[in-house]
Amino acid sequence: MNHFANKSLLKEIDFTAQELEYFIDFAIHLKQLKQQHIPHHYLQGKNIALLFEKASTRTRSAFTVAATDLGAHPEFLGKNDIQFGKKESTADTAKVLGSMFDGIEYRGFAQDTVEQLAKYSGVPVWNGLTDQWHPTQMIADFMTLKEHFGHLQGLTLAYVGDGRNNMGNSLLVTAALLGVNIQIGAPTALQPSATIVAMAKEAAAKSGSKVLITSDPGAAVADADAIYTDVWISMGEDVSPQARVKELLPYQVNAKLVAQTEKADTIIMHCLPAYHDKNTEIGKALEEEFGVTALEITDDVFNSDQSVVFQEAENRLHSIKAIMAATLGDLFIPEQLFETK
The missing domain is CATH 3.40.50.1370 (Aspartate/ornithine carbamoyltransferase)
Structure with missing residues (x-):
């Protein structure tokens, strides 16, 4: 039973606090597995499309390494490789990519583009940044806060x-x-x-x-803090x-x-x-x-x-891995984890 099966991560408000915390805790777990060199091929044999209308260092690197660590094959498609809305509508592109890939990451401008990809592709879509939201960054950021302080509530x-x-x-x-x-x-x-x-x-x-x-x-x-x-x-x-x-x-x-x-420890x-x-x-x-x-x-x-910027940057990898594994992997995630506390 996977609570997150085939869900897309388009914006944070679509998820409950418990669901976001699951991503954070799972990311911390996957980070430990990687540090201990324990394989975690939750996406063995899957193919991931990485669509980038905007250039990127961390998001591209994190999705590429995360997919590879999970046993999936990432395929980078840059702004010159496919053209949203220029030669083909976003909806048509989504249908084509969804028939070939198991999951799609999108980093670009309009929130509407990532929403349309999710609507028409039929596979999980992950928002790697739009003009309006940056949800994969949030899982990394609040993961960093939790690692540092041991909790989130009240910070x-x-x-x-x-x-x-x-x-x-x-x-x-x-x-x-x-x-x-x-x-x-x-x-x-x-x-x-x-x-x-x-x-x-x-x-x-x-x-x-x-x-x-x-x-x-x-x-x-x-x-x-x-x-x-x-x-x-x-x-x-x-x-x-x-x-x-x-x-x-x-x-x-x-x-x-x-x-x-x-405060001395901000x-x-x-x-x-x-x-x-x-x-x-x-x-x-x-x-x-x-x-x-x-x-x-x-x-x-x-x-x-006091700076944790590079720990935070590394955490983009682990958090993106958690998001992809949870939404596309064959995980057992008990529903009671998400009952409102």
């Missing part, structure tokens, strides 16, 4: 920067579902939409999570870099902001890539243009002992 997570991107949306809703207090610090124009906030508040009312949306960076990080940030300009976003940097510099995660948590999180130094072409260009050596996070904080 306080602060997210500062661009609050209305996919990361702001996903962290807000997932924290609310899991009973983690979520404090988002962003300028008024970059705060999550009223629809997303309402969704989070409804979930928070059931879980006991507290939701705070503020334009005050100090208030956003007060008493935070973890501070999270993300790049200020998303891939493909049409925005003036000068205006955005000026608007978001007060929300930079630096030593001064971290000190405002008034951890630092980032979904990467991060502009924390000049060791990238973009980093160099930004320094020349704005005279800053870092954007959303300073190098001293990024590389501090």
Whole structure:
């Protein structure tokens, strides 16, 4: 009996807190199996399509290695290999891929595309990132929090920067579902939409999570167990870099902001890539243009002992493996695990 059989992971709100916690705990288990070199071929003989309209380091690497570890064959299809809606409709593409592949990952722009893939393919579809949501990242992030603190309920997570991107949306809703207090610090124009906030508040009312949306960076990080940030300009976003940097510099995660948590053990999180130094072409260009050596996070904080960014990055592998194995593998998962507590 598999509670998750043939389910797609399109957005976090589609799942209960217990279901999300199962993914997290299963990911921690699979991480231990990998560290102990114990085979776990839950998807032996399966074929997985990896559709990427947007470039990727962690998501592509994680899905590829996860599929291989599970005994499946991953096939990468980039934006030049298949063209959504250009030569063939998404629905037609979904039907074709669903007839050949056992599962489909999609990373791109429109949430509607991943929803259509799930609707028409007939196989599990996993959202590797859209403009609106980033659910596979959430399982890795809350897995990292659980590994570090031993529990999730009652923790306080602060997210500062661009609050209305996919990361702001996903962290807000997932924290609310899991009973983690979520404090988002962003300028008024970059705060999550009223629809997303309402969704989070409804979930928070059931879980006991507290939701705070503020334009005050100090208030956003007060008493935070973890501070999270993300790049200020998303891939493909049409925005003036000068205006955005000026608007978001007060929300930079630096030593001064971290000190405002008034906690000694606050951890630092980032979904990467991060502009924390000049060791990238973009980093160099930004320094020349704005005279800053870092954007959303300073190098001293990024590389501090409090930073868990690389543990979090590795956890993309284990969490994606758990998601694929649970939804596509022949697992026995007792239904009573998901009875509302």
